[in-house]
Amino acid sequence: MDIIVTLKQVPDPEAPKETFRIDESGMKILNPPNIDPVINGYDENAIEAALQLKEAAGGKVVAVSMGETGATRALKQAMAMGVDEGILLQDESFADADAASTAYVLARAIEKIGSYGLILCGRQASDWDQSQVPSGIAELLGLPSVTAVQKVALQGDTVRVERILEDGYEVLDIHGPCVVTVSNEANKPRYPTLKGIMTAGKKQIPVWDAAELGVDAAQVGSAGALTRVSKLYVPSFDGDCEFIAGETPEEMGANLALRLRELKII
Amino acid sequence: MDFGFSEEQDMLRQAAHDFLTEYCTSAFVRQMMEDERGYSPELWQQMAALGWLGLAFPEEYGGQGLGFVDLTVILEEMGAALLPSPFFSSVLLAGQSILLGGSEEQKKIYLPKIADGSLIATLAMTEPSGRFEAGGIEDVKAVPAADGFTISGTKLFVADAHVADVMVVAARTKASGDKSFGISLFLVDRDTPGISVNLLKTMDQTRKQCEVVFDNVTVGRDRLIGTVDTGWPVLSKVLHICTAALCAEMIGGAQRVLDISVAYAKERVQFGRPIGSFQAIKHKCAEMMLQVESAKSAAYYAAWAVDEDVPEAPLAVSMAKAYCSDAYRYTAGEGIQVHGGIGFTWEHDMHLYFKRAKYAEFTFGDATYHRELVAQEINL
Numbered sequence: 001m002d003i004i005v006t007l008k009q010v011p012d013p014e015a016p017k018e019t020f021r022i023d024e025s026g027m028k029i030l031n032p033p034n035i036d037p038v039i040n041g042y043d044e045n046a047i048e049a050a051l052q053l054k055e056a057a058g059g060k061v062v063a064v065s066m067g068e069t070g071a072t073r074a075l076k077q078a079m080a081m082g083v084d085e086g087i088l089l090q091d092e093s094f095a096d097a098d099a100a101s102t103a104y105v106l107a108r109a110i111e112k113i114g115s116y117g118l119i120l121c122g123r124q125a126s127d128w129d130q131s132q133v134p135s136g137i138a139e140l141l142g143l144p145s146v147t148a149v150q151k152v153a154l155q156g157d158t159v160r161v162e163r164i165l166e167d168g169y170e171v172l173d174i175h176g177p178c179v180v181t182v183s184n185e186a187n188k189p190r191y192p193t194l195k196g197i198m199t200a201g202k203k204q205i206p207v208w209d210a211a212e213l214g215v216d217a218a219q220v221g222s223a224g225a226l227t228r229v230s231k232l233y234v235p236s237f238d239g240d241c242e243f244i245a246g247e248t249p250e251e252m253g254a255n256l257a258l259r260l261r262e263l264k265i266i
Numbered sequence: 267m268d269f270g271f272s273e274e275q276d277m278l279r280q281a282a283h284d285f286l287t288e289y290c291t292s293a294f295v296r297q298m299m300e301d302e303r304g305y306s307p308e309l310w311q312q313m314a315a316l317g318w319l320g321l322a323f324p325e326e327y328g329g330q331g332l333g334f335v336d337l338t339v340i341l342e343e344m345g346a347a348l349l350p351s352p353f354f355s356s357v358l359l360a361g362q363s364i365l366l367g368g369s370e371e372q373k374k375i376y377l378p379k380i381a382d383g384s385l386i387a388t389l390a391m392t393e394p395s396g397r398f399e400a401g402g403i404e405d406v407k408a409v410p411a412a413d414g415f416t417i418s419g420t421k422l423f424v425a426d427a428h429v430a431d432v433m434v435v436a437a438r439t440k441a442s443g444d445k446s447f448g449i450s451l452f453l454v455d456r457d458t459p460g461i462s463v464n465l466l467k468t469m470d471q472t473r474k475q476c477e478v479v480f481d482n483v484t485v486g487r488d489r490l491i492g493t494v495d496t497g498w499p500v501l502s503k504v505l506h507i508c509t510a511a512l513c514a515e516m517i518g519g520a521q522r523v524l525d526i527s528v529a530y531a532k533e534r535v536q537f538g539r540p541i542g543s544f545q546a547i548k549h550k551c552a553e554m555m556l557q558v559e560s561a562k563s564a565a566y567y568a569a570w571a572v573d574e575d576v577p578e579a580p581l582a583v584s585m586a587k588a589y590c591s592d593a594y595r596y597t598a599g600e601g602i603q604v605h606g607g608i609g610f611t612w613e614h615d616m617h618l619y620f621k622r623a624k625y626a627e628f629t630f631g632d633a634t635y636h637r638e639l640v641a642q643e644i645n646l
Contacts (some may be wrong), residue, residue: 014287018532035598036280073273080277192281195316201274 001057001154003050005083006106007065007139009074010038010127020234027232028096039074042122044081044189048184049152050120051082052191057154058085058188062113066094066105072205079200080192086203087113091210094221101224103136108213110141114150116177118159123148123183130183138179146172148186275339282343285316285495290347292615294474298350302465303429304474305351311383315434320381323365328378334392334507334573338514338566345518348618350472352426354515358508359425360565362389363434367385367451367492367500376432376453388430390421390454390478396545396574398505398631400498401444406480408437408450415439415452420479427463427476430456435480439495446498451491458483470625472618506583509630510572511566511581516590516626520558523601523619527551530605541604554597561593581643588636591627597621 011020011031019032039047050061064072064079075086089109097105110119119141121134121160127167131147138145150169151162160170161180174180192200211218218224244259246252260266271279289309298304313319323329344353361380364372364387368388379385390397405420417437427433433454456463458583461484466475492500528551531542541547555572568586571579598620602609609616627633 001628016529016532036276038280073277076273077277077280080281171584191285191316192277193315194321194332197274197277197281198330198332201272 001053001059001062002115002156003059003061003118003120004110004113004116005043005046005050005063005078006119006121006133007043007047007063007074007078008040008122008125008127008133009065009067009071010040010125012036013041013126014036022232023262024232027229028132029232036073037070039077040125040127042124042126042182043074043145043188044122044185045184046120046122047078047081047083048189049182050081050118050186053118053152053154054082054186059117060115062087062116064089064106064109064113066090066097066109075205076200076203077192080196081190081204082196088205088207089209089213090207091220093210093217093223096222096225097220097226098225099130099132100136100226101220101222103133103140104219104224105213105215105258106133107137107140109208110137110214112208112213117157118154118177119143119179120152121179121181123181134181135177141177141179144174144176145179145181146174147181148183149180150183152180152182152186167226258260271335271339275336278336278345279339281316282298282318282340285312286343286347286349290349292618295348295615295618299471304426304471305429313351313353314381314383319353320377321382322357323361323377327365327373328381334510335566335569337511338569341511341514342518342521342637345515345622346522348472348519348615348622350474352388352429354473354508354511355388355425355430356380356386356568358511359389359391359504360430360432360434362504362507363389363451363491364453364502366503367497368453369491372453372491380468385431386426386429387432387434388424388426389434389436389504390424390427391436392421392423394422396423396628400449400502403436403438403445403449406435406437408439408452408485411484412496414484414489415450415481417452417454417483417485420477422477423466423475424463424478425473425475427456427478428465428474432456433478434491436497436501438576441576446502448495449497450494451497451500452485453489453491454480454483454485456484460484468625470621472622473625495558499603505630506580507572509587510565510568510583512626512630513561513568513586513590514592516623517558517562517565518628518635519619519622520554520561520590520594520597523597523616524551524554524558526603526616527554527604550600554600557593557596561590564589576643578643581640584636584639584643587630588633588640591636594623595620595627 012035015032015035021030023030054061061083062085063075063083064087065075079086089105095171146161146163148164149161150164153160159174161172244252244256246255317330320329321332325331364376395402408417410450432472433452435452439450442448460481462479464477468475531547532540534541564586568582602616608614
């Protein structure tokens, strides 16, 4: 079964917290300077799930990502892990997309790829954490979708998944092509081998623009966005230090307990 | 001018960084310091599966056929993580000796096993004199015997000999006025009768070193690398390669010290301000940055020169080692100062970097030794 995996590049969550920057007026999260963006962590789980299915049952894994030129890095990394092909969706008109217009472009690209039995996505992206794009893709393609799975397996043409619930999980069988979002419980993504890295380095990544995808200009990027961000800011947390007085450590301890009770902390 | 790394090398660096961040944590390093073996066989096999151990060997010997600059990328990350493993001794010291001097049969026997991690090798070269030149190989002698050679003497500071399956032993086979003549290299199994290996108590416990005593150890003629008495040219080239490799490790460690120190200077608040805002700390960090960046330039140039095997490679390597020896020790020392009291504690990692810096400073010759070599290279 051929599998399509969607990828997003996000600011490196391991970057030092003091490098986190936003553009309040432009309402954007800025990538930290000198720190390359990385594949969204949950998308790596989706890649790993796809590669395990491929190893078990054959087929081809294609990764598709909408983004700027830097997104080729994510696609190359996916190919270094073992993904067969990568496709970059890039056009000036795709800029400032929200979940709806992103899902639209990805859905058109998946239609263009044509051959697939399963679409795997990460559960959510670590920059905005909205979890909306996969469901949007499923809606636009008219496919069933299951979110947040901890296990995905193929049984013939049926996809069997374990969907995470608050108090356990449920097992679902899905017939025919479907969209499944993979959670971090599903697997531990593999590290690219040297051979994988060198093979990926030699592969070309086709770039599909708006014309190639034949998309409706009114539905892509900011023009097609259904959400409007009204404010973006970094909340401030002010600390205050109060010294507890006392003649002896025991007295200081007692005074600390009294103060904590006064503040209704204990 | 573009001195940047290729896209593949950037990916390799990221993969190595991520892998070592996960598996070579401070807790792991400390565990390995206490462990007599000093490395984890499981991690060793994982590194082999990723292709790291065979990176620089040709494909016909089970390697990946990549260059020394690619290896530099991984070594920097290993140095940054203080990786305790026999990588340096097996892949570089012994692996390169076999690759450069070994017969086709020896290469086919040993290199694929080093590359897949099933065999650990090392180089037994240094002796109690601690010299890294031909004249330092005096104590261990090999004399012709009925069906090969008999080796006797003591080697010191042999990396990972206690876990090695096989050692490349540099022995004096002829006493001559020209010390570079009369040295021969032998492949000797560690469990050969007459060999005793004693683990040394050294300052940098992330890297184990041993004393190896040879007491009438018999090896067959087929274990000779190259021809009798002509081992030094091979060994000399191996030392160039390994010195450049050590510089790569050193700049990785120095960069990590700088990163840790700058992060601490931003985070640690005294008198209501981060300590990085005080000129005393600011200038320390700036000087560390100057030294690290300059060391990197020198180390990368050495890596390129070794990779291309250009005539100026020995000069580039000695310039790099002279600079990196000073820069890593300086950076690690200043890193402790930036951290203040906590930098001096056992719990903080800074002392591990300082000890590694001191180990690396003297390995393959210190800054003074390499400045002398630089002077010789410019005909002084």
